Amino acid sequence: MGRARQEKVTTSLADDVGEEISASLAPVDAELARRYPGDPGSRQPVHTVYVPGDVFAAGTIRSWGEQALAALDRHAPDATALAAVLGLADRLAEPVHDRVRAKLEREPVEDLRVDFEDGYGPRPDAEEDQAAARAARLIAEAYENGTAAPYMGIRMKCMEAPVRDRGIRTLDVFLTGLMEAGGLPDGLVLTLPKVTYAEQVTAMVRLLEEFENTHGLTPGRIGFEIQIETSQAVLAADGTATVARMIQAARGRATGLHYGTFDYSACLGVSAAHQASDHPAADHAKAVMQVAAAGTGVRVCDGSTNVLPVGPTDRVHDAWRLHYGLTRRALARAYYQGWDMHPGHLPTRYAAVFAFYREDFEQTAARLARYTARTGGDVMDEPATARALSGHLLRGLDCGALDTAEVAEATGLTRAGLEHLAAQGRGKPGVPA
Numbered sequence: 001m002g003r004a005r006q007e008k009v010t011t012s013l014a015d016d017v018g019e020e021i022s023a024s025l026a027p028v029d030a031e032l033a034r035r036y037p038g039d040p041g042s043r044q045p046v047h048t049v050y051v052p053g054d055v056f057a058a059g060t061i062r063s064w065g066e067q068a069l070a071a072l073d074r075h076a077p078d079a080t081a082l083a084a085v086l087g088l089a090d091r092l093a094e095p096v097h098d099r100v101r102a103k104l105e106r107e108p109v110e111d112l113r114v115d116f117e118d119g120y121g122p123r124p125d126a127e128e129d130q131a132a133a134r135a136a137r138l139i140a141e142a143y144e145n146g147t148a149a150p151y152m153g154i155r156m157k158c159m160e161a162p163v164r165d166r167g168i169r170t171l172d173v174f175l176t177g178l179m180e181a182g183g184l185p186d187g188l189v190l191t192l193p194k195v196t197y198a199e200q201v202t203a204m205v206r207l208l209e210e211f212e213n214t215h216g217l218t219p220g221r222i223g224f225e226i227q228i229e230t231s232q233a234v235l236a237a238d239g240t241a242t243v244a245r246m247i248q249a250a251r252g253r254a255t256g257l258h259y260g261t262f263d264y265s266a267c268l269g270v271s272a273a274h275q276a277s278d279h280p281a282a283d284h285a286k287a288v289m290q291v292a293a294a295g296t297g298v299r300v301c302d303g304s305t306n307v308l309p310v311g312p313t314d315r316v317h318d319a320w321r322l323h324y325g326l327t328r329r330a331l332a333r334a335y336y337q338g339w340d341m342h343p344g345h346l347p348t349r350y351a352a353v354f355a356f357y358r359e360d361f362e363q364t365a366a367r368l369a370r371y372t373a374r375t376g377g378d379v380m381d382e383p384a385t386a387r388a389l390s391g392h393l394l395r396g397l398d399c400g401a402l403d404t405a406e407v408a409e410a411t412g413l414t415r416a417g418l419e420h421l422a423a424q425g426r427g428k429p430g431v432p433a
Helices: 015-035 060-075 079-086 090-106 125-145 166-179 199-216 242-249 259-266 280-294 314-331 341-361 361-373 383-399 404-411 415-421
Strands: 047-052 111-115 151-155 187-190 224-228 254-259 299-301 338-340
Touching: 047 199, 060 079, 060 090, 060 314, 060 341, 079 090, 079 314, 079 341, 090 341, 111 187, 125 151, 151 166, 166 404, 187 199, 199 224, 199 242, 224 242, 242 254, 242 280, 254 259, 259 280, 280 361, 314 338, 314 341, 338 341, 341 361, 341 383, 341 404, 361 383, 361 404, 361 415, 383 404, 383 415
Parallel strands: 047 111, 047 338, 111 151, 151 187, 187 224, 224 254, 254 299
Antiparallel strands: none
16 A cells, blocks of 8 residues: 655744734633632542530440441341342342441441531520531541541531620630640541532632631631522522632632532422422522533532431331432442431432442443453443543442452452543543543
Protein backbone atom coordinates (compact mmCIF):
# COMPACT_ATOMS: atom_id res chain seq x y z
CA MET A 1 0.00 0.00 0.00
CA GLY A 2 1.16 3.53 -0.72
CA ARG A 3 1.89 6.14 1.81
CA ALA A 4 -1.08 7.93 3.37
CA ARG A 5 -1.84 11.23 1.76
CA GLN A 6 -0.55 14.24 3.70
CA GLU A 7 -3.31 16.81 4.01
CA LYS A 8 -2.53 20.46 3.53
CA VAL A 9 -3.18 22.31 6.80
CA THR A 10 -4.15 25.96 6.56
CA THR A 11 -5.56 28.47 9.04
CA SER A 12 -7.22 31.86 8.77
CA LEU A 13 -6.93 33.36 12.23
CA ALA A 14 -3.94 35.32 13.46
CA ASP A 15 -1.97 33.73 16.29
CA ASP A 16 -2.82 36.52 18.70
CA VAL A 17 -6.57 35.86 18.41
CA GLY A 18 -6.35 32.80 20.61
CA GLU A 19 -4.11 34.63 23.03
CA GLU A 20 -6.59 37.49 23.31
CA ILE A 21 -9.48 35.11 23.89
CA SER A 22 -7.52 33.25 26.58
CA ALA A 23 -6.68 36.52 28.29
CA SER A 24 -10.32 37.62 28.21
CA LEU A 25 -11.45 34.33 29.74
CA ALA A 26 -8.76 34.18 32.42
CA PRO A 27 -11.09 35.65 35.10
CA VAL A 28 -13.74 33.08 34.17
CA ASP A 29 -11.16 30.28 34.38
CA ALA A 30 -10.19 31.44 37.86
CA GLU A 31 -13.83 31.73 38.94
CA LEU A 32 -14.65 28.23 37.71
CA ALA A 33 -11.66 26.78 39.55
CA ARG A 34 -12.67 28.57 42.75
CA ARG A 35 -16.34 27.68 42.69
CA TYR A 36 -16.03 24.14 41.33
CA PRO A 37 -12.94 22.47 42.82
CA GLY A 38 -14.43 18.98 42.41
CA ASP A 39 -14.96 16.20 44.91
CA PRO A 40 -12.42 16.23 47.78
CA GLY A 41 -11.67 12.55 47.27
CA SER A 42 -12.08 11.75 50.97
CA ARG A 43 -14.24 9.01 52.46
CA GLN A 44 -17.95 9.75 52.62
CA PRO A 45 -19.84 7.93 55.38
CA VAL A 46 -22.86 5.91 54.29
CA HIS A 47 -25.01 7.36 57.05
CA THR A 48 -25.27 9.79 59.93
CA VAL A 49 -26.61 8.67 63.30
CA TYR A 50 -28.19 11.30 65.56
CA VAL A 51 -28.09 10.84 69.35
CA PRO A 52 -29.59 13.44 71.75
CA GLY A 53 -27.06 15.32 73.82
CA ASP A 54 -28.43 13.98 77.11
CA VAL A 55 -28.38 10.36 75.86
CA PHE A 56 -24.92 10.24 74.27
CA ALA A 57 -22.47 8.24 76.36
CA ALA A 58 -19.04 6.66 76.07
CA GLY A 59 -20.60 3.33 75.09
CA THR A 60 -23.18 4.66 72.62
CA ILE A 61 -21.51 3.40 69.44
CA ARG A 62 -20.88 -0.08 70.82
CA SER A 63 -24.41 -0.17 72.24
CA TRP A 64 -25.90 0.62 68.83
CA GLY A 65 -23.87 -2.19 67.31
CA GLU A 66 -24.96 -4.67 69.96
CA GLN A 67 -28.62 -3.70 69.63
CA ALA A 68 -28.40 -4.03 65.84
CA LEU A 69 -26.80 -7.48 66.13
CA ALA A 70 -29.48 -8.56 68.59
CA ALA A 71 -32.20 -7.44 66.17
CA LEU A 72 -30.51 -9.31 63.33
CA ASP A 73 -30.19 -12.48 65.41
CA ARG A 74 -33.80 -12.31 66.50
CA HIS A 75 -35.52 -11.35 63.25
CA ALA A 76 -33.15 -12.64 60.52
CA PRO A 77 -30.70 -15.07 62.14
CA ASP A 78 -29.08 -16.34 58.95
CA ALA A 79 -28.42 -15.38 55.34
CA THR A 80 -31.47 -17.19 54.01
CA ALA A 81 -33.79 -15.40 56.42
CA LEU A 82 -32.36 -11.95 55.65
CA ALA A 83 -32.50 -12.59 51.91
CA ALA A 84 -36.14 -13.65 52.19
CA VAL A 85 -37.08 -10.46 54.04
CA LEU A 86 -35.25 -8.09 51.69
CA GLY A 87 -35.54 -9.98 48.42
CA LEU A 88 -31.80 -10.43 48.00
CA ALA A 89 -30.57 -12.56 45.10
CA ASP A 90 -29.24 -15.97 46.12
CA ARG A 91 -25.68 -15.09 45.12
CA LEU A 92 -25.77 -12.03 47.40
CA ALA A 93 -27.34 -13.63 50.46
CA GLU A 94 -24.23 -15.03 52.17
CA PRO A 95 -21.81 -12.20 51.28
CA VAL A 96 -24.24 -9.49 52.38
CA HIS A 97 -25.31 -11.21 55.59
CA ASP A 98 -21.73 -12.02 56.60
CA ARG A 99 -20.52 -8.50 55.87
CA VAL A 100 -23.42 -6.91 57.75
CA ARG A 101 -22.56 -8.94 60.85
CA ALA A 102 -18.87 -8.12 60.52
CA LYS A 103 -19.63 -4.43 60.08
CA LEU A 104 -21.87 -4.29 63.14
CA GLU A 105 -19.13 -5.93 65.19
CA ARG A 106 -16.26 -3.84 63.82
CA GLU A 107 -17.67 -0.40 62.92
CA PRO A 108 -21.42 -0.12 63.55
CA VAL A 109 -21.53 3.67 63.13
CA GLU A 110 -19.63 5.61 60.47
CA ASP A 111 -20.78 9.11 61.39
CA LEU A 112 -22.33 10.27 64.66
CA ARG A 113 -23.84 13.61 65.54
CA VAL A 114 -24.58 14.51 69.16
CA ASP A 115 -27.81 16.44 68.79
CA PHE A 116 -28.54 19.71 70.57
CA GLU A 117 -31.41 20.69 68.29
CA ASP A 118 -34.76 18.92 67.75
CA GLY A 119 -33.62 15.69 69.36
CA TYR A 120 -32.53 17.59 72.46
CA GLY A 121 -34.98 20.46 72.71
CA PRO A 122 -34.95 23.52 74.98
CA ARG A 123 -33.18 22.99 78.30
CA PRO A 124 -31.90 25.27 81.06
CA ASP A 125 -28.68 26.95 79.95
CA ALA A 126 -26.60 25.35 82.68
CA GLU A 127 -27.83 21.90 81.66
CA GLU A 128 -26.99 22.40 77.98
CA ASP A 129 -23.59 23.84 78.89
CA GLN A 130 -22.81 20.69 80.84
CA ALA A 131 -24.05 18.43 78.05
CA ALA A 132 -21.95 20.24 75.44
CA ALA A 133 -18.83 20.07 77.61
CA ARG A 134 -19.51 16.38 78.25
CA ALA A 135 -19.91 15.70 74.53
CA ALA A 136 -16.53 17.32 73.86
CA ARG A 137 -14.85 15.25 76.55
CA LEU A 138 -16.38 11.96 75.43
CA ILE A 139 -15.60 12.54 71.75
CA ALA A 140 -12.01 13.52 72.55
CA GLU A 141 -11.63 10.38 74.69
CA ALA A 142 -13.14 8.21 71.94
CA TYR A 143 -10.61 9.42 69.40
CA GLU A 144 -7.84 8.99 71.94
CA ASN A 145 -8.71 5.38 72.82
CA GLY A 146 -9.72 4.26 69.32
CA THR A 147 -13.46 3.79 69.95
CA ALA A 148 -14.65 6.77 67.88
CA ALA A 149 -16.61 6.58 64.68
CA PRO A 150 -14.67 7.82 61.63
CA TYR A 151 -16.69 11.05 61.84
CA MET A 152 -18.19 12.67 64.95
CA GLY A 153 -19.49 16.07 65.99
CA ILE A 154 -22.59 17.97 67.06
CA ARG A 155 -25.72 19.48 65.58
CA MET A 156 -26.19 22.86 67.23
CA LYS A 157 -29.34 24.94 67.36
CA CYS A 158 -30.00 27.08 64.29
CA MET A 159 -29.31 30.75 63.56
CA GLU A 160 -32.93 31.86 63.99
CA ALA A 161 -33.37 34.63 66.56
CA PRO A 162 -35.08 32.67 69.39
CA VAL A 163 -32.29 30.09 69.72
CA ARG A 164 -29.31 31.82 68.07
CA ASP A 165 -27.43 32.76 71.23
CA ARG A 166 -27.92 29.30 72.69
CA GLY A 167 -26.62 27.63 69.52
CA ILE A 168 -23.55 29.87 69.41
CA ARG A 169 -22.75 29.18 73.05
CA THR A 170 -23.13 25.41 72.65
CA LEU A 171 -20.81 25.46 69.66
CA ASP A 172 -18.26 27.51 71.61
CA VAL A 173 -18.42 25.23 74.66
CA PHE A 174 -18.03 22.12 72.50
CA LEU A 175 -15.15 23.36 70.34
CA THR A 176 -13.33 24.90 73.31
CA GLY A 177 -13.67 21.62 75.19
CA LEU A 178 -12.09 19.74 72.27
CA MET A 179 -9.21 22.21 72.15
CA GLU A 180 -8.59 21.85 75.86
CA ALA A 181 -8.64 18.06 75.49
CA GLY A 182 -5.86 18.12 72.91
CA GLY A 183 -7.21 19.70 69.74
CA LEU A 184 -9.81 19.19 67.04
CA PRO A 185 -9.99 15.60 65.73
CA ASP A 186 -9.61 14.98 62.01
CA GLY A 187 -13.10 13.47 61.87
CA LEU A 188 -14.84 16.51 63.37
CA VAL A 189 -18.12 17.43 61.68
CA LEU A 190 -20.57 20.21 62.63
CA THR A 191 -24.15 20.53 61.43
CA LEU A 192 -26.02 23.85 61.11
CA PRO A 193 -29.77 23.12 60.95
CA LYS A 194 -32.81 24.96 59.59
CA VAL A 195 -30.89 27.37 57.37
CA THR A 196 -33.18 29.68 55.42
CA TYR A 197 -30.96 32.53 54.22
CA ALA A 198 -27.40 32.57 52.95
CA GLU A 199 -26.63 35.25 55.54
CA GLN A 200 -27.02 32.62 58.26
CA VAL A 201 -24.27 30.62 56.59
CA THR A 202 -22.14 33.76 56.47
CA ALA A 203 -22.70 34.16 60.21
CA MET A 204 -21.53 30.59 60.80
CA VAL A 205 -18.39 31.29 58.79
CA ARG A 206 -17.75 34.38 60.92
CA LEU A 207 -18.07 32.33 64.11
CA LEU A 208 -15.60 29.73 62.92
CA GLU A 209 -13.15 32.38 61.72
CA GLU A 210 -13.22 33.99 65.16
CA PHE A 211 -12.66 30.64 66.86
CA GLU A 212 -9.75 29.79 64.57
CA ASN A 213 -8.17 33.20 65.17
CA THR A 214 -8.55 32.84 68.92
CA HIS A 215 -6.82 29.46 68.97
CA GLY A 216 -4.26 30.06 66.24
CA LEU A 217 -5.77 27.44 63.95
CA THR A 218 -5.20 27.30 60.21
CA PRO A 219 -7.83 29.44 58.45
CA GLY A 220 -10.57 27.22 57.07
CA ARG A 221 -9.72 24.33 59.41
CA ILE A 222 -13.34 23.93 60.59
CA GLY A 223 -16.02 22.99 58.11
CA PHE A 224 -19.73 22.36 58.54
CA GLU A 225 -22.81 20.80 56.98
CA ILE A 226 -25.84 22.83 55.95
CA GLN A 227 -29.18 21.24 56.74
CA ILE A 228 -31.91 21.86 54.18
CA GLU A 229 -35.22 21.76 56.04
CA THR A 230 -37.22 24.73 54.79
CA SER A 231 -38.70 25.80 51.46
CA GLN A 232 -36.72 29.04 51.65
CA ALA A 233 -33.50 27.02 51.60
CA VAL A 234 -34.39 25.57 48.21
CA LEU A 235 -36.14 28.46 46.45
CA ALA A 236 -35.58 32.12 47.31
CA ALA A 237 -38.22 34.83 47.11
CA ASP A 238 -36.83 35.93 43.73
CA GLY A 239 -37.10 32.41 42.30
CA THR A 240 -33.39 31.55 42.46
CA ALA A 241 -31.90 28.50 44.18
CA THR A 242 -31.05 29.59 47.72
CA VAL A 243 -28.98 26.49 48.34
CA ALA A 244 -26.52 27.51 45.62
CA ARG A 245 -26.05 30.85 47.38
CA MET A 246 -25.46 29.04 50.68
CA ILE A 247 -22.65 26.95 49.23
CA GLN A 248 -20.89 30.08 48.02
CA ALA A 249 -21.57 31.92 51.29
CA ALA A 250 -19.74 29.13 53.13
CA ARG A 251 -16.51 30.19 51.37
CA GLY A 252 -15.18 26.67 51.04
CA ARG A 253 -16.22 25.48 54.51
CA ALA A 254 -19.40 23.63 53.49
CA THR A 255 -18.83 19.87 53.49
CA GLY A 256 -22.37 18.62 52.98
CA LEU A 257 -26.03 19.39 52.36
CA HIS A 258 -28.29 17.28 54.57
CA TYR A 259 -31.94 16.92 53.63
CA GLY A 260 -34.38 17.12 56.56
CA THR A 261 -37.28 14.89 55.55
CA PHE A 262 -39.91 15.82 58.08
CA ASP A 263 -39.29 19.52 58.69
CA TYR A 264 -39.14 20.14 54.95
CA SER A 265 -42.27 18.09 54.24
CA ALA A 266 -44.20 19.88 57.00
CA CYS A 267 -43.01 23.25 55.68
CA LEU A 268 -44.66 22.42 52.35
CA GLY A 269 -47.87 21.25 54.00
CA VAL A 270 -47.39 17.54 53.30
CA SER A 271 -49.59 15.57 55.69
CA ALA A 272 -47.86 13.43 58.30
CA ALA A 273 -48.91 10.16 56.66
CA HIS A 274 -47.13 11.09 53.43
CA GLN A 275 -43.95 12.66 54.80
CA ALA A 276 -41.19 10.46 53.37
CA SER A 277 -37.90 10.71 51.52
CA ASP A 278 -39.48 9.37 48.32
CA HIS A 279 -42.28 11.97 48.20
CA PRO A 280 -42.21 14.13 45.02
CA ALA A 281 -41.55 17.21 47.14
CA ALA A 282 -38.50 15.50 48.62
CA ASP A 283 -37.28 14.45 45.18
CA HIS A 284 -37.52 18.04 43.95
CA ALA A 285 -35.62 19.47 46.91
CA LYS A 286 -32.83 16.90 46.67
CA ALA A 287 -32.54 17.35 42.91
CA VAL A 288 -32.01 21.09 43.39
CA MET A 289 -29.48 20.37 46.14
CA GLN A 290 -27.67 17.88 43.93
CA VAL A 291 -27.37 20.24 40.97
CA ALA A 292 -26.29 23.13 43.19
CA ALA A 293 -23.59 20.99 44.83
CA ALA A 294 -22.25 19.32 41.68
CA GLY A 295 -18.56 20.01 41.22
CA THR A 296 -18.29 22.16 44.36
CA GLY A 297 -16.91 19.45 46.64
CA VAL A 298 -20.07 19.61 48.78
CA ARG A 299 -21.84 16.26 49.20
CA VAL A 300 -25.57 15.65 49.38
CA CYS A 301 -27.08 13.50 52.12
CA ASP A 302 -30.57 12.00 52.02
CA GLY A 303 -32.98 12.13 54.95
CA SER A 304 -34.43 9.40 57.15
CA THR A 305 -37.49 7.30 57.81
CA ASN A 306 -39.37 7.62 61.09
CA VAL A 307 -40.76 4.07 60.85
CA LEU A 308 -38.80 2.20 63.51
CA PRO A 309 -38.07 -1.56 63.30
CA VAL A 310 -39.44 -2.44 66.73
CA GLY A 311 -42.07 -4.85 68.03
CA PRO A 312 -42.97 -8.31 66.72
CA THR A 313 -41.02 -9.85 63.86
CA ASP A 314 -43.60 -9.16 61.16
CA ARG A 315 -43.61 -5.46 62.06
CA VAL A 316 -39.80 -5.34 62.12
CA HIS A 317 -39.70 -7.00 58.70
CA ASP A 318 -42.09 -4.41 57.29
CA ALA A 319 -39.96 -1.58 58.65
CA TRP A 320 -36.80 -3.23 57.33
CA ARG A 321 -38.24 -3.61 53.84
CA LEU A 322 -39.25 0.05 53.84
CA HIS A 323 -35.83 1.25 55.03
CA TYR A 324 -33.98 -1.07 52.64
CA GLY A 325 -36.06 0.12 49.69
CA LEU A 326 -35.62 3.81 50.52
CA THR A 327 -31.86 3.34 50.92
CA ARG A 328 -31.53 1.50 47.63
CA ARG A 329 -33.61 4.17 45.92
CA ALA A 330 -31.34 6.89 47.29
CA LEU A 331 -28.17 5.07 46.20
CA ALA A 332 -29.49 4.74 42.66
CA ARG A 333 -30.00 8.51 42.65
CA ALA A 334 -26.40 9.11 43.81
CA TYR A 335 -27.32 10.03 47.39
CA TYR A 336 -24.65 7.93 49.05
CA GLN A 337 -25.41 8.99 52.61
CA GLY A 338 -28.58 9.11 54.71
CA TRP A 339 -29.78 9.40 58.29
CA ASP A 340 -30.39 6.46 60.63
CA MET A 341 -32.57 7.11 63.66
CA HIS A 342 -32.52 3.77 65.49
CA PRO A 343 -30.08 0.86 66.02
CA GLY A 344 -32.56 -1.38 64.23
CA HIS A 345 -31.94 0.58 61.03
CA LEU A 346 -28.28 -0.44 60.89
CA PRO A 347 -28.79 -3.99 59.52
CA THR A 348 -30.81 -2.74 56.56
CA ARG A 349 -28.57 0.30 56.00
CA TYR A 350 -25.58 -1.94 55.53
CA ALA A 351 -27.50 -4.67 53.72
CA ALA A 352 -28.70 -2.11 51.16
CA VAL A 353 -25.27 -0.52 50.77
CA PHE A 354 -23.42 -3.82 50.49
CA ALA A 355 -25.92 -5.26 48.00
CA PHE A 356 -25.68 -2.07 45.93
CA TYR A 357 -21.91 -2.32 45.57
CA ARG A 358 -21.70 -6.10 45.24
CA GLU A 359 -24.47 -6.85 42.76
CA ASP A 360 -22.71 -5.18 39.83
CA PHE A 361 -19.15 -5.55 41.10
CA GLU A 362 -18.03 -7.99 38.42
CA GLN A 363 -19.39 -5.85 35.59
CA THR A 364 -17.97 -2.64 37.06
CA ALA A 365 -14.55 -4.17 37.60
CA ALA A 366 -14.50 -5.72 34.12
CA ARG A 367 -15.39 -2.40 32.47
CA LEU A 368 -12.64 -0.63 34.38
CA ALA A 369 -10.11 -3.36 33.53
CA ARG A 370 -10.96 -3.09 29.83
CA TYR A 371 -10.67 0.68 29.99
CA THR A 372 -7.23 0.65 31.60
CA ALA A 373 -6.03 -2.11 29.24
CA ARG A 374 -7.53 -0.29 26.22
CA THR A 375 -9.29 -3.49 25.11
CA GLY A 376 -12.72 -3.80 23.59
CA GLY A 377 -16.01 -4.77 25.11
CA ASP A 378 -19.74 -4.33 24.77
CA VAL A 379 -19.62 -0.85 26.34
CA MET A 380 -17.42 2.02 25.14
CA ASP A 381 -16.43 4.00 28.22
CA GLU A 382 -15.09 7.53 28.28
CA PRO A 383 -12.70 9.02 30.86
CA ALA A 384 -15.61 10.48 32.82
CA THR A 385 -17.15 7.02 33.12
CA ALA A 386 -13.82 5.55 34.21
CA ARG A 387 -13.72 8.15 36.98
CA ALA A 388 -17.21 7.16 38.03
CA LEU A 389 -16.37 3.45 37.97
CA SER A 390 -13.28 4.04 40.10
CA GLY A 391 -15.21 6.22 42.54
CA HIS A 392 -17.89 3.54 42.81
CA LEU A 393 -15.34 0.87 43.75
CA LEU A 394 -13.62 3.19 46.23
CA ARG A 395 -16.91 3.85 48.02
CA GLY A 396 -17.49 0.11 48.16
CA LEU A 397 -14.06 -0.40 49.70
CA ASP A 398 -14.52 2.40 52.23
CA CYS A 399 -17.71 1.01 53.72
CA GLY A 400 -16.65 -2.65 53.69
CA ALA A 401 -18.84 -3.88 50.86
CA LEU A 402 -15.74 -4.85 48.88
CA ASP A 403 -12.28 -6.13 49.80
CA THR A 404 -9.01 -4.73 48.49
CA ALA A 405 -7.82 -8.14 47.29
CA GLU A 406 -10.91 -8.93 45.23
CA VAL A 407 -10.93 -5.48 43.65
CA ALA A 408 -7.25 -5.76 42.76
CA GLU A 409 -7.75 -9.21 41.26
CA ALA A 410 -10.75 -8.14 39.18
CA THR A 411 -9.38 -4.80 37.96
CA GLY A 412 -5.63 -5.20 38.09
CA LEU A 413 -5.54 -1.95 40.07
CA THR A 414 -4.36 -1.17 43.58
CA ARG A 415 -6.28 1.29 45.72
CA ALA A 416 -3.73 3.92 44.74
CA GLY A 417 -4.48 3.18 41.10
CA LEU A 418 -8.21 3.57 41.68
CA GLU A 419 -7.64 6.85 43.48
CA HIS A 420 -5.49 8.10 40.62
CA LEU A 421 -8.23 7.33 38.07
CA ALA A 422 -10.93 8.85 40.29
CA ALA A 423 -8.91 12.03 40.65
CA GLN A 424 -8.35 12.57 36.94
CA GLY A 425 -9.89 15.89 36.03
CA ARG A 426 -10.62 16.80 39.63
CA GLY A 427 -10.80 20.54 39.93
CA LYS A 428 -12.15 20.99 36.42
CA PRO A 429 -15.72 22.31 36.09
CA GLY A 430 -18.30 19.57 35.73
CA VAL A 431 -15.84 16.76 36.51
CA PRO A 432 -16.71 14.92 39.72
CA ALA A 433 -14.38 12.32 41.17
